[in-house]
Amino acid sequence: MYRVKEIMNLKSMDENDFIRRMVGKMKEKFDKYWGERNMLMAVASVLDPRCKLMLVEMCFSEIYSKVEARRNIEQVRGALYQLYDEYVATYNASSSDQSSTKGNGSNKSSTSSSSNSQTSTNSGWSKLMSYVKRVETIPSPKSELDMYLEEGVYICEEEMSHYEFNALEWWKANNLKYWVLSKMAVEILAIPISTIASEAIFSVGGRVIDSYHASLALETAQALICGGDWIRVLHGVKKKQKIFYT
Numbered sequence: 001m002y003r004v005k006e007i008m009n010l011k012s013m014d015e016n017d018f019i020r021r022m023v024g025k026m027k028e029k030f031d032k033y034w035g036e037r038n039m040l041m042a043v044a045s046v047l048d049p050r051c052k053l054m055l056v057e058m059c060f061s062e063i064y065s066k067v068e069a070r071r072n073i074e075q076v077r078g079a080l081y082q083l084y085d086e087y088v089a090t091y092n093a094s095s096s097d098q099s100s101t102k103g104n105g106s107n108k109s110s111t112s113s114s115s116n117s118q119t120s121t122n123s124g125w126s127k128l129m130s131y132v133k134r135v136e137t138i139p140s141p142k143s144e145l146d147m148y149l150e151e152g153v154y155i156c157e158e159e160m161s162h163y164e165f166n167a168l169e170w171w172k173a174n175n176l177k178y179w180v181l182s183k184m185a186v187e188i189l190a191i192p193i194s195t196i197a198s199e200a201i202f203s204v205g206g207r208v209i210d211s212y213h214a215s216l217a218l219e220t221a222q223a224l225i226c227g228g229d230w231i232r233v234l235h236g237v238k239k240k241q242k243i244f245y246t
Helices: 002-011 017-034 039-046 053-063 066-104 112-135 144-150 167-173 179-189 198-202 218-234
Strands: none
Touching: 002 017, 002 053, 039 053, 039 066, 039 179, 053 066, 066 144, 066 179, 144 179, 167 179
16 A cells, blocks of 8 residues: 555656546545555554564655654554553453452362461562562563564565465464464454445446546557456456346
């Protein structure tokens, strides 16, 4: 999508008036559908271990001014952390419920001797922990998202191209390391990138040919029609028949 927007921004300043007007209409539809910055697609790109925040930073710096790019990047980062915090809260609540259920079913009886032994052991550990806190400063634990973003991007091996890489398989292989983040990534990456409006599926009207398609040269139109027929025959695809009701 970044490449599409980049090309349209470039062509919107073309010397040809016809191209400028055509691109202007295309940009209106593009921005209406995708918006200036589709947050979901930006978050999904960050959850691709080959890209992380680098792709967002590179793309935004090329299609926006420096101030706008920095603001948009921070908005993506903020949305990413907000979404992650919601997942953490959800799964922590689920884990605590399961723990309490297991605890209620466990054996609650204990002897006085074992209780005294446990108290003695706890006292020893408490002294050790107090000493550790005085001697060294324990850094606050990092979240899974912090660790993921701080690690370098995934570099595909030489025998495997980027087109063969499966981000969902990567998250599946790393779900123990990123227990909550992997669940979030799988759900985000599984969302379809686009949908077809129901009106386009159930419309009884034919396809409308706009002025740009109608202005194609005869040779170009013939090449498109013949090429479409040849490709359908080559791959065994049958053209759907229109049914008219009277």
